[in-house]
Amino acid sequence: xxxxxxxxxxxxxxxxxxxxxxxxxxxxxxxxxxxxxxxxxxxxxxxxxxxxxxxxxxxxxxxxxxxxxxxxxxxxxxxxxxxxxxxxxxxxxxxxxxxxxxxxxxxxxxxxxxxxxxxxxxxxxxxxxxxxxxxxxxxxxxxxxxxxxxxxxxxxxxxxxxxxxxxxxxxxxxxxxxxxxxxxxxxxxxxxxxxxxxxxxxxxxxxxxxxxxxxxxxxxxxxxxxxxxxxxxxxxxxxxxxxxxxxxxxxxxxxxxxxxxxxxxxxxxxxxxxxxxxxxxxxxxxxxxxxxxxxxxxxxxxxxxxxx
Amino acid sequence: xxxxxxxxxxxxxxxxxxxxxxxxxxxxxxxxxxxxxxxxxxxxxxxxxxxxxxxxxxxxxxxxxxxxxxxxxxxxxxxxxxxxxxxxxxxxxxxxxxxxxxxxxxxxxxxxxxxxxxxxxxxxxxxxxxxxxxxxxxxxxxxxxxxxxxxxxxxxxxxxxxxxxxxxxxxxxxxxxxxxxxxxxxxxxxxxxxxxxxxxxxxxxxxxxxxxxxxxxxxxxxxxxxxxxxxxxxxxxxxxxxxxxxxxxxxxxxxxxxxxxxxxxxxxxxxxxxxxxxxxxxxxxxxxxxxxxxxxxxxxxxxxxxxx
Numbered sequence: 001x002x003x004x005x006x007x008x009x010x011x012x013x014x015x016x017x018x019x020x021x022x023x024x025x026x027x028x029x030x031x032x033x034x035x036x037x038x039x040x041x042x043x044x045x046x047x048x049x050x051x052x053x054x055x056x057x058x059x060x061x062x063x064x065x066x067x068x069x070x071x072x073x074x075x076x077x078x079x080x081x082x083x084x085x086x087x088x089x090x091x092x093x094x095x096x097x098x099x100x101x102x103x104x105x106x107x108x109x110x111x112x113x114x115x116x117x118x119x120x121x122x123x124x125x126x127x128x129x130x131x132x133x134x135x136x137x138x139x140x141x142x143x144x145x146x147x148x149x150x151x152x153x154x155x156x157x158x159x160x161x162x163x164x165x166x167x168x169x170x171x172x173x174x175x176x177x178x179x180x181x182x183x184x185x186x187x188x189x190x191x192x193x194x195x196x197x198x199x200x201x202x203x204x205x206x207x208x209x210x211x212x213x214x215x216x217x218x219x220x221x222x223x224x225x226x227x228x229x230x231x232x233x234x235x236x237x238x239x240x241x242x243x244x245x246x247x248x249x250x251x252x253x254x255x256x257x258x259x260x261x262x263x264x265x266x267x268x269x270x271x272x273x274x275x276x277x278x279x280x281x282x283x284x285x286x287x288x289x290x291x292x293x294x295x296x297x298x299x300x301x302x303x304x305x306x307x308x
Numbered sequence: 309x310x311x312x313x314x315x316x317x318x319x320x321x322x323x324x325x326x327x328x329x330x331x332x333x334x335x336x337x338x339x340x341x342x343x344x345x346x347x348x349x350x351x352x353x354x355x356x357x358x359x360x361x362x363x364x365x366x367x368x369x370x371x372x373x374x375x376x377x378x379x380x381x382x383x384x385x386x387x388x389x390x391x392x393x394x395x396x397x398x399x400x401x402x403x404x405x406x407x408x409x410x411x412x413x414x415x416x417x418x419x420x421x422x423x424x425x426x427x428x429x430x431x432x433x434x435x436x437x438x439x440x441x442x443x444x445x446x447x448x449x450x451x452x453x454x455x456x457x458x459x460x461x462x463x464x465x466x467x468x469x470x471x472x473x474x475x476x477x478x479x480x481x482x483x484x485x486x487x488x489x490x491x492x493x494x495x496x497x498x499x500x501x502x503x504x505x506x507x508x509x510x511x512x513x514x515x516x517x518x519x520x521x522x523x524x525x526x527x528x529x530x531x532x533x534x535x536x537x538x539x540x541x542x543x544x545x546x547x548x549x550x551x552x553x554x555x556x557x558x559x560x561x562x563x564x565x566x567x568x569x570x571x572x573x574x575x576x577x578x579x580x581x582x583x584x585x586x587x588x589x590x591x592x593x594x595x596x597x598x599x600x601x602x603x604x605x606x607x608x609x610x611x612x613x614x615x616x
Contacts, residue, residue, distance in 0.1 A: 182541065184539065185540070205510055225535045226613075227533045227613075231490075232490070304531060305613045306613075306614065306615070307614070
């Protein structure tokens with residue numbers, strides 16, 4: 001099974017209480033792809049500039065990620081600069097330079113067309129919709145969005161939501177889409193717009209899965225909560241949400257059958273990958289991770305929440 | 309087994325998005341006692357004024373709670389007025405009248421002296437220490453505190469923490485005591501001050517139990533996270549933390565043996581009782597609750613977090 005992901009491949013300059021890094025390789029599609037690559041084949045659609053070369057390509061190749069869909073355009077790659085000095089749960093953006101991303105027109109390589117799974121990372125909903133419509137044969141589509149699109153591009157976003165099986169967003173975004181502070185009511189309102197499954201990420205408090213009916217089984221349990229890891233030190237939370245999405249969707253893509261139990265374990269793998277992402281700056285930890293470490297942490301998560 | 313609880317029995321005027329109630333029966337000891345009474349015998353030490361009569365006593369008697377330790381003093385009972393209009397997770401206090409509580413000198417009835425369990429609800433740490441020292445034979449002591457005592461009565465509070473087996477506080481309080489924003493580090497710093505067990509309540513996101521070594525078994529798992537219920541409507545969060553403490557400590561007091569598994573189930577019962585408390589104004593829901601409803605919700609919590 002393989003996932004095609006469309007989203008940003010970028011450079012980030014990041015400051016946290018643990019220090020500062022200039023121009024780390026980043027972007028939602030990068031974090032997602034690295035995290036998902038531990039579970040299934042991953043193919044990336046993005047655009048980069050002249051500053052993206054063999055050294056950056058090697059990061060993807062080391063994890064067997066297909067980057068034939070990363071287009072090279074003249075100019076500079078997307079660049080983001082932010083800090084988490086006051087609050088590790090929320091980035092303060094100091095600078096965003098869209099660069100080659102400003103005129104991004106996603107192109108889907110023919111070799112990607114047999115992907116059964118599609119992930120629409122956080123980009124302009126108009127582009128998300130275009131990619132989704134270009135891949136009508138996919139089995140399961142998941143996506144992300146952010147406050148900017150929710151506030152100012154509502155109509156385009158609603159078109160995307162109609163075509164999503166799974167939406168992954170955080171508390172603030174769920175409440176903003178729904179216009180309700182109550183999480184359960186907000187979840188219902190969001191799901192009424194399209195997604196059959198909704199994952200709401202609570203940062204250090206874990207994440208909740210809401211589902212109406214499961215894909216192959218009628219679900220009796222309609223919500224599931226996965227914990228987050230209590231980390232000694234959160235070095236850099238950048239990309240934790242995208243890594244969660246990669247672990248969650250990557251695990252799903254690797255399963256024979258999608259059952260309520262599969263979705264529960266996927267939530268745990270999402271939390272596991274999100275927790276690893278925070279342990280070092282940028283994608284450093286995901287680049288050095290092993291499947292054995294992932295499975296050991298999965299067991300630690302089970303210990304953290306199981307009654308007996 | 310029985311628990312003696314010392315704390316406030318009070319009247320609360322409460323405004324929430326769901327409405328307003330004048331002078332509900334409240335106070336930390338009231339919520340705690342009602343919640344714990346579903347699991348074990350409970351005895352209350354508090355002071356009330358002339359405005360506390362047979363109607364209020366009947367609330368305790370209906371749950372077989374021993375109130376011989378509630379002293380009647382001339383004047384009015386403790387009164388609190390607050391609202392949750394902006395934020396259901398944090399009360400805004402409009403008025404606090406200590407009244408008879410200003411000169412409260414806890415007196416322990418002889419009939420209470422064989423209690424094996426003692427709960428020191430949120431009152432002046434000087435009084436908490438006095439009660440704790442008057443009951444040297446208790447098997448397990450738990451307690452609560454709040455930002456006011458942490459900020460301005462630190463020395464007295466530290467004397468209390470030395471004598472506690474279990475401290476139950478919220479995130480903000482844990483971080484304030486420890487001076488660290490990292491929850492794991494904050495928990496360690498708080499436990500270094502005395503309590504062998506620490507319960508940090510995260511409001512709608514549940515609660516985490518930290519423990520060093522268990523009482524009768526060496527624990528391999530040192531943290532445990534219980535979820536909170538996703539409620540259709542939080543009518544009134546007043547007393548949710550005290551109800552959590554009542555469910556948690558009441559369940560522990562009813563067990564033959566204190567094992568890591570017992571503590572995990574106690575965390576679930578704490579969350580269960582906290583969730584019920586929020587469903588109606590004041591203590592209304594706790595007054596009308598049945599053990600069958602409690603056990604059904606316990607199972608729902610298990611469904612909410614269990615992988616398989």
